[in-house]
Amino acid sequence: MDTQVADTLLGSLIDGRYRIRGRVARGGMATVYTATDERLERTVAVKIIHPSQKPDTRARMAGFVARFTDEAKTIARLTHPNVVAVYDQGTHAGMPYLVMEYVRGRTLRDVLAERRRLNPDEALAITEQMLAAIAAAHRAGLVHRDVKPENVLVAEAPTGGAANLIDSVVKVADFGLARAVEASADDEQGTQLMATVAYVAPELVTDGHADPRTDVYSAGIVLFEMLTGRVPYDGDRPVEVAWQHVDRDVPAPSTLVPGLPRALDDLVGRATRRDPGARPTDAGAMLAEVQVARDDLGNPNTRTAVLRRVTDEPMAQPTMMVAAVQPAQRPTWARLPETGGGQRAGRRRAAPEQGDDLWSRLGALRARVLGDPRGRVAVAAAVVVLGLVAAIGGWWVGVGRYTVAPQLVSLSKAEAESQATRGGFQLAYAEPRFDEKVPKDGVLAQDPSSASRIEKGGTITLTLSLGPERFGVPDVVGKEFELAEADLADAKLVVARGTARYDDNLPEGVVVDTNPKVGAQVKPGDKVTVILSKGRAPITVPNVVGKNLNEARAILAQLGLVLVEPPTGKESDKPKDEVLGQSPADGAGVEKGTQVKLEISNGPPLVVVPRVVDLPCPQAKQTLESQGFPVAVQFNPNGLTRFQNPGENAQVPPGTQVTIGCL
Structure with a gap:
């Protein structure tokens, strides 16, 4: 049976x-944690700082709490649909906490753990809201x-569908939290780097300086990871x-x-410059810049077409305008301001005037050419x-430039x-996909398919x-059933x-175990x-260690508990039938x-009685008493020992x- 470590805050x-x-x-x-605000009857998220971040003196702790409170007030003033709202703050057991909006998602x-990497449209859609x-x-x-993927929450799309990342609502959390904890660490032991090294900007590493461009760098690394499925650097040690x-x-x-567009390379490169x-x-x-790149990649502008109606009259001709295709609408929280300006007007070229003599000259040329045999x-x-x-040319365009796909x-x-x-x-x-039959890196499909026509030297997409x-069973132990069910x-x-x-530790309705086990x-x-969990059981097991077996049996029976018979015996210096141990405890x-x-005592181990017959009575008495036997002497105490009871070698x-x- 696996032992789960109880979280003492659950239910508090x-x-x-x-x-x-x-x-x-x-x-x-x-x-x-997820919690219920019992005053407003709503679900909230509560973030509590770890005790390991606690300063070691009372003065430093007071400064830590004050800084944390100031940061919480600053965060609470941020009112934006893409920022996780902060409702309240305080301290519990000496450690600060924040009460925040609970985002279901x-x-x-x-x-990224599920999809590995995202397509450019999805990556840019998430980046837009994150940057907003x-x-x-x-x-x-x-x-x-x-800024890192762990601090970016992806809620269910307003249009529905867990896979619709383009329309999903993105919220960013933990504004200012790293700064509040870092300031406490600075007080205690000098400047420390409180950032995730996979996304840290160079200036934070070299001199600990951070400004808005530091967040731009981290956002660029997050975009890189969404496009490629990995971070740019790894190593054996964080440093x-x-x-x-x-x-x-x-x-x-x-x-x-x-195959990724050059515009995405330029966007990531601009955001992650070392300078x-x-x-x-x-x-x-x-x-x-992200919104411009998204428009360029996903919504190319269509040119306005001007169609002329041909007539024999050399007069101005009417035109028919074809409306340009409008770019796809973004969610209101990520829309660029509308730009003015009309379409570029093309200048019409006047048709050259043609006289009657043009046709006569062409006719004369035709007559001269056809009239000469040469x-x-x-x-x-x-x-x-x-x-x-x-x-x-027709053969090359239709047949010659093609071959068959392998x-x-x-x-x-x-x-x-x-x-x-x-x-x-x-x-x-x-995009690769999972398959139960084809091993990793095997080809599942190709485009064009085998035996299809393809240009010589063309591209085949695999x-x-x-x-x-x-994948491992998610860790849902300690969560309420609804949350565990959603995670699974x-x-x-x-x-x-x-x-x-x-369960002695977890309240009723909380997950205590899964089958298969967590991580399987x-x-x-x-x-x-x-x-x-059904909560704590109604009967508390009493302590019967040190009591006689019969007394322990009576106590357990009175509580409705059943004694496993026969109890396990064990040699001990305790009196026979005294209880040495119990299970459950x-x-x-x-x-x-x-x-x-x-588990009861079988009593001390038996000892062997030595032979004292034929010894002088005083010597016999001394021998027995030296080995812990009380001695009773009968008849002449100064005579020779003629008999003993128990006899020699008796156990x-x-x-x-x-x-x-x-005698």
């Missing part, structure tokens, strides 16, 4: 108002300092990763994912040449690349397999309720049975009819009296 009431219901997430600086880290929130903070004079941001330029995303002065000045400036031959040759050119499906990636190279083809890769989809459903697992059981490998569609909560196992309990007869 904070500040007489917030009832802690379940644990949502645990990070490096704080733990987030997932973090961007969870989305950070820009609001920059306008308020606040720098986030810890190695941090210094790579200082010493190296972030690579272009298209070097890792061939802060070369980046956009703040999140608002970067937001404008002219007729030249015209015929030109017609033949033009026919051949047209035939060869069969690449079911090959490994290396085999497919080798065969494509031999055939002179280029390869591109679509879809690779990620192998069978397997998000992981594409089928949820079932198991038989509830009593499963695939989408597998069933996970959730076992809920005293204080455990159990229900009526629960079996209790006892008796320690302290048994030996009687000797002396």
Whole structure:
């Protein structure tokens, strides 16, 4: 049976108002819980700083709380649809906490763990809203300092559908939290880097300085990860990763994912320049660049067409205007201001005037050419040449430039690349997907399909397999059933309720275990049975250690508990039938009819009585008493020992009296 570590905050009431219901997430600086605001009867999120961040003196603790309170007030003034709202703050058990808006959804880290990487439209849509929130903070004079996927929440799209990331509502959390904790760390032990090294800006590493351009750099790294499925740098130690941001330029995303537009490379490159002065000045400036890039990539402008009606009259002709296609509408929280300006008017070229003599001159030229035999031959040759050119060109356009696409499906990636190279083809890769039958990096599909026509040297797009989809059962222990059910459903697992059981540590209705266990490998569609707590059991097991077996049996029976018979015996220096141990232990909560196992003493081990017959009576008495036997002397105490009881070599309990007869 697995032992779950209980969270003592579960079920507790904070500040007489917030009832802690379940644990949502645990990070490096704080733990987030879902709670019920019993005053307003609404669900909120409560973030409590870890005790490990607590300063070591009372004065420093007071300063820490004051700074945290100031940061909370600043954050609470941020009113933006893409910022997680802050409702309240306080301290609990000496540690500060924030009460925030509860966002029902997932973090961007969870989305990337499931999808690995996003397509450009989705990545830019999320980046727009993320930058809109950070820009609001920059306008308020606040720098986030810890922009990363774990602090970006992706709520369900207003149009519905968990997979619709383009229309999902994105909210950014933890504004100012890193600064408040960092200031406390500075007081205690000098400047510390309170940021996630995968996303840290170079200036934070070298001199600890942060301004709005620091957040721009981190947002650029987040965009890089959404496009490529990985962060630009890794290493064995965090300090190695941090210094790579200082010493190296972030690579272009298209070097890792061939086929990404150049505009995305430029956007990531601008945001992640090592020199802060070369980046956009703040999140608002970067937001404008992202929106322009999104318009350029997803909504190319259509030119206005002018159609002329041909007539024989050399007069001005009417025109028919074709309306330009409008760019797709963004959500209201991420829309650029409308720009003015009309379409560029094209100048019409006046038609040259033609007189009657033009037609007469053309007629005369035709007569001269056809009237000369050599002219007729030249015209015929030109017609033949033009026919051949047209035939060869038509053959090339329709047939000659094409070949047949090879069969690449079911090959490994290396085999497919080798065969494509031999055939002179280029390869591109679509989004990979999981497959139960095709191993990882096997080719699932190709476009165009095998035996289809393709231009010589053309590009074949392959879809690779990620192998069978397997992932660990999410950790839902300590959460209420509704939250656990939502987490498991998000992981594409089928949820079932198991038989509830009593638990001494977790309140009623909270998950105490799952089957399969948390972390066990499963695939989408597998069933996970959730076992809920019934709260503490109604009977508390009494302490019967040290009591006689019969007394212990009576106490247990009176409480409705059943003694496992026979009890387990063990040699001991304790008296026979004294209780040495019990299971369950005293204080455990159990229900009526629960079996209790006892371990009792079999008494001390037996000892051997020595031979004292034929010894002088005083010597015999001394020998027995030296080995712990009480001695009773009969008849002549100065005579010779003629008999003893118990007899020689008899095994008796320690302290048994030996009687000797002396004559």
